[in-house]
Ligand SMILES: O=C(O)C[C@@H](Cc1ccccc1)C(=O)SCC(=O)c1ccccc1
């Protein structure tokens with residue numbers, strides 16, 4: 001298991017950067033970053049983590065949904081690296097749900113998110129995926145996607 005990395009906290013400008021497109025997915029250092037992000041999410045008990053949260057300004061995050069007290073029906077997912085992700089389409093329906101953030105410890109907020117999204121991303125083996133996510137997985141994706149544009153969930157709490 002790769003080593004866990006220091007998580008950037010709110011207030012650190014690194015968290016507010018506009019992350020850059022990933023050019024070479026097979027680059028050894030990028031693959032090592034993916035392993036370190038997965039290790040950090042697992043060590044922090046997170047259901048996701050984005051590269052800017054370890055001060056790496058790449059358009060890359062991990063989604064690792066699992067059932068939990070707030071979302072008991074959430075699917076159990078293998079931690080999945082999503083590189084250069086895009087939201088292709090979304091429902092008109094918006095749902096408010098509780099969120100936390102590894103960069104904003106101890107604070108929870110009720111955040112409006114699209115109920116359903118159609119996304120496209122490249123996986124760590126350079127395969128392009130187009131998928132539809134709903135409910136908690138859609139929420140995690142939107143939370144992590146925001147991190148790539150320097151947005152944190154508190155910015156969206158109404
Ligand atoms: O900061 C992050 O990106 C990780 C964050 C992701 C996230 C949590 C809840 C909703 C959407 C996205 C976390 O995993 S914080 C850990 C946590 O608060 C939590 C864990 C399981 C279920 C709910 C919250």
Ligand SMILES: [Zn+2]
Nearest residue numbers: 100101102103
């Ligand atoms: Zn977060």
